[in-house]
Amino acid sequence: MRAGTRAGTERIDELLRDRLLIMVNDRSAINVLPYVPVRRGGLVLTGAAAPARCRKIRNALPETVVVMDHGSHTHRVATPEAPFGLMSDRGWRDLDLSGLEEILDGQRTNGASYAVTPTCFIPVDEAGSAQVLAATIAQANQLRRVDTVVVLPCSWRWLRRCSVSLLAEQVRACRHPVALIMQSDGDPLERNQVAEGLRQLCRSCPRLVLWRTDLAAFDAMAHGALGAAVGVSAVLRHGVAPQPGNGGGGHKPHPVVLVRRLLRYHRVATLQDWFAHIDPWTCDCAICKGAALTRFSDRDADVIAALQHSVCELYALHEDLDATLAGDERIGWWRQQLADAWEYHRLLATQTGTEVSFPKVLQSWRRQSPVALPRAEERRGQNRSGPS
Ligand SMILES: [Zn+2]
Structure with a gap:
């Protein structure tokens, strides 16, 4: 059992390692599929028809990596009791552990190369948000499976100096690879301290994937992220806070x-x-x-x-x-x-x-790379000698 577990862990890490996925709505997937290299690429499908689309693509092209993301963070804020949930045509459903297993199994049944958790949005600066993050990881750690990536859709504020160490501790405590989504109105990397915080996180967490992002994928992978998923449209290039009516699309296409x-x-x-x-x-x-x-x-x-x-x-x-x-x-x-x-x-x-003008994000990427974050026990030692 233990040997099998280890083999499974290696397999999912090898599926993620250095791989660049394209995140795309089920309706546009066919347009991009011919340009996705099999060995180092793949698709993350969003949208209501993602399961059917995933099954079709994987049946036709079994070597292509295809997974799906239900985008639950665009619908609900996570609570310690219900960090996972799902919106369907029958409405919203909080997921307990067996409900979560059922959804992850459903993704695999539809051919997904690995399962991706339907995690709700994790804010910061509000009472109990550290507890929400810890509860999300604790519940995910109860999953007895090695085919799953845990999505963490976090406010950009988690990447700031004051909270990034806590985030790193939780990512490292996770038994599964973690796919980080950074939420912000606009580009999260234009927020103060986020570019540096993300680099520190990538250096400190060997099983981190950057999800629903843009060219930050390359900065993250250069700094040790396992892999990344880049969105084809602006709305799929960063996280979105839950709002009523989200996910309806309806944006005007402009090239x-x-x-x-x-x-x-x-x-x-x-x-x-x-x-x-x-x-x-x-x-x-x-x-x-x-x-x-x-x-x-x-x-x-x-x-x-x-x-x-x-x-x-x-x-x-x-x-x-x-x-x-x-x-x-x-x-x-x-x-x-x-x-x-x-x-x-x-x-x-x-x-x-x-x-x-040379964009602010590129300017911040030209700065020297920060060192990895100290582990919790080292940090406590530092705190005694002065402010962090
Ligand atoms: Zn071209």
Whole structure:
């Protein structure tokens, strides 16, 4: 039994390690699937039809990693009694341990490569939120299975200096790999201390995956995260606080593209402004084949092509990351990408005669990497000698 458990643990870690997943609504999954490399990619499906879509893809392509995320954190705040739950067409259901097992088994029955917990949102700064986090991990640790990733959808405030050590302790206490979602209105990494806190967390927690994110996936993996899942749309690139009526979609599609040189997503309209009077930058990915990045209109076909372009460029960047050795070599590679991006921002400003600011997130990634967080017992020793 024990040997089997260990083998299972290795298997799920090997499925996650250095793998970049694309998080996508079940309706768009087919559009991106052809551009997902089997060995180092995969899909996280969201949306009501995710189970059926997962089953279909896995039946047709059994080697492709596909999992699903019910997005429970967009519906409910976790409580110590009910950290897990699920929204279905019959309404909301709190999940006890057997209910949770049933949902995780259901994901596997529908072909998911591993199960993903339907965890509710974990806020901070409110009475008892540390208790909620601890209860989430404690309940997950009662699961007698080795095929599960525990999603932790946390407020960005958990990443601040005052709370990141507590978060790290709980992630390390988890028997399962943990997929961290950072919630914020807008980009969580623009909040103070978050970029540094995330790096410390990645360095301190060997079984951490960054989930529902953007290019932060690369900063996290450079700093020791096991893997990551990048969203195809803005709403899937960070966590969302629970609100009535969430998950309905209804956003207006406008083409957004990943500009790999700038390590940044931009609206095509912004690129069109920049390149109004000079030759636009082109792209050599499998979709663009040398065409200009400014060409995407807001027609459906162009919105899909823009999405496919971004997936191709993400995997091109990931191929480079994957070719490096984890540790100093990978961090060095990432620092070089950031240095190049800084040069490209300068070049763009010169070429276009406009002001192109270097984004705050990229600035914070250019800073020196922090060291790993001390373990709890070391921290208590430090606290005696002065403020933390
Ligand atoms: Zn392209």
